[in-house]
Amino acid sequence: METTQRTDQRAEQQSAAERRRRELLEAADRVVLRDGPGASMNAIAAEAGITKPILYRHFGDKGGLYAALATRHTDALLASLRAALDAPAERRERVEATLDTYLAAIEARPQVYRFLMHPAEGSPGDSGFDVGRHSAPLLRRMGEELAEVIEERVDLGPGSQQLARVWGHGIVGMMHAAGDWWLGERPCTRPELVRGLADLLWGRLAAAGDKVGGPGF
Amino acid sequence: METTQRTDQRAEQQSAAERRRRELLEAADRVVLRDGPGASMNAIAAEAGITKPILYRHFGDKGGLYAALATRHTDALLASLRAALDAPAERRERVEATLDTYLAAIEARPQVYRFLMHPAEGSPGDSGFDVGRHSAPLLRRMGEELAEVIEERVDLGPGSQQLARVWGHGIVGMMHAAGDWWLGERPCTRPELVRGLADLLWGRLAAAGDKVGGPGF
DNA sequence: GACTCTCGTTACCGCAAGTAACATATGCAG
DNA sequence: CTGCATATGTTACTTGCGGTAACGAGAGTC
Structure with missing residues (x-):
């Protein structure tokens, strides 16, 4: 059945995404524990073995990551x-x-x-309070x-x-x-x-x- | 007497510098009150009617200004x-x-x-705790x-x-x-x-x- | 006139946040 | 096999900020 297949796929991808998110969070954790609160997104991405945009796709912005x-x-x-x-x-x-x-x-x-x-x-740009x-x-x-x-x-x-x-x-x-x-x-x-x-x-x-x-x- | 003249001059300049510092601080105060803690050095300098390097000559770095x-x-x-x-x-x-x-x-x-x-x-560069x-x-x-x-x-x-x-x-x-x-x-x-x-x-x-x-x- | 000292500028460097555009694998329709 | 949709990943870029170097102008001193 196509629907179940699609659903399974969706679910699988969802759980995969969540696992990924967990991995990223743990990597971020390590970096923050090592470098303090000023850790950069680049450093976190490097620790996780990937690059910045992926972090942004997962967490929106730095505030999102930090909030998570x-x-x-x-x-x-x-x-x-x-x-x-x-x-x-x-x-x-x-x-x-x-x-x-x-x-x-x-x-x-x-x-x-x-x-x-x-x-x-740190408030980048004009926002000032989103982070x-x-x-x-x-x-x-x-x-x-x-x-x-x-x-x-x-x-x-x-x-x-x-x-x-x-x-x-x-x-x-x-x-x-x-x-x-x-x-x-x-x-x-x-x-x-x-x-x-x-x-x-x-x-x-x-x-x-x-x-x-x-x-x- | 030259020494007294020099002393007077020095004192005058000192007081002038202190007055300037006060002015700058008041300008910074206005900006911080308006824009919140994320106010930029550029904005503060603009409010004071001058440019960044003068702020740095007076306060060293952003931490200095904020501390003052x-x-x-x-x-x-x-x-x-x-x-x-x-x-x-x-x-x-x-x-x-x-x-x-x-x-x-x-x-x-x-x-x-x-x-x-x-x-x-915000920790600029590698320092992390000077500010x-x-x-x-x-x-x-x-x-x-x-x-x-x-x-x-x-x-x-x-x-x-x-x-x-x-x-x-x-x-x-x-x-x-x-x-x-x-x-x-x-x-x-x-x-x-x-x-x-x-x-x-x-x-x-x-x-x-x-x-x-x-x-x- | 040359020296110096302070006040001021423009133009630049480095770095970090955030984004756009492109590349690739995989599964499914026809 | 070809099209296409979706998620994953990349490189390369823009913007903005903290901070600095190099240069210029006025004022007093010899």
Whole structure:
């Protein structure tokens, strides 16, 4: 039958194209991990053993490729975070596990992290904003996910949904900034950082007393 | 006297050069505010009524110009924040004032904010990291300043310095991410956001009860 | 008048993003 | 076997940007 044949062919080609896409993404991954976020399309194409136009046929433009790449890693990271977040444990324990999961991830693959968070936003031509929608998406998605979990598990009274979103994004930002700083300076061990942040979230800032024994005051 | 003459001349030229530099920076500011962080050197030079090489003579490279630009705004913002942070008021009031100051600033000039936080890290040639050291510096500086204030005014017991830095960077990150999200979606008013974040810092996450009345659980 | 110093220009290089046009293999209709 | 449609791949090009070299003009100094 012609139709089935055509369908089979289509399907085969589709899957072949998807396999190809995966290969290209893995090649791009290697290059980005090696050269940082500034990796050029030529370099990626060379690593994949092909030339530029094929990349463009598959991903549209550089932003598309980067978005596809970012989505892969983002999905992976979000899955681990969700696991830590949904564990059947005490709230504080879950918070600490989530923080630790995130920090362990960025510690294990700082290049990936840098790519996801500090991508090149070079705007070629006059467009200016069609490229580089990666760093925001990851933080946003993490914030939204956390907001969901908060909203469905913590009793916040009226206006809980809005408050949960504020907290979700706020906590994610706290985790992100502290992690970025920690990764750069390594001022303490990971458990120490986790504990410090959890203490902050647990209201130690409000509970601590004023310092009065200071010099001359 | 020749020396005084030469000195006067030198000083005059120095001040003239500095005035020029200020003019150039203001022109660059206008362009960046109009075209976003992807503004080209050509565009900036045109806005200033001159051509590229002069910009390069003054600022070295694009990174230099952006750094100078960023420093201006960063200094201004840090000054306001320090004022709010050092006000003679209750701790919670100070925290809310600081949050509000920051949010008001990014609300008033979102383009400046975007430039400071999401700069183009385009790596020309093989260098890759000589350009674009702006976004990290602002967050880092804010984090360090906040850490100082915390350390000198809050009694945190042993290990206070390290803990203060963790908190400083964490709180700044929380403020930043929440502000970024809020600026994009405008899900609530500024005072609501301030209050939500302050509540988070005040331990409401730990104090809130579990939600048990959910569907099927 | 020759020297130098700063401000300014035009014209160029290198490089990267993105595109157009061409080449080739494969499967199917007649 | 010939036509043709489709996906895959190539070379060669255009455009635009960051950055630089080489040159020119005014002003003070000896």
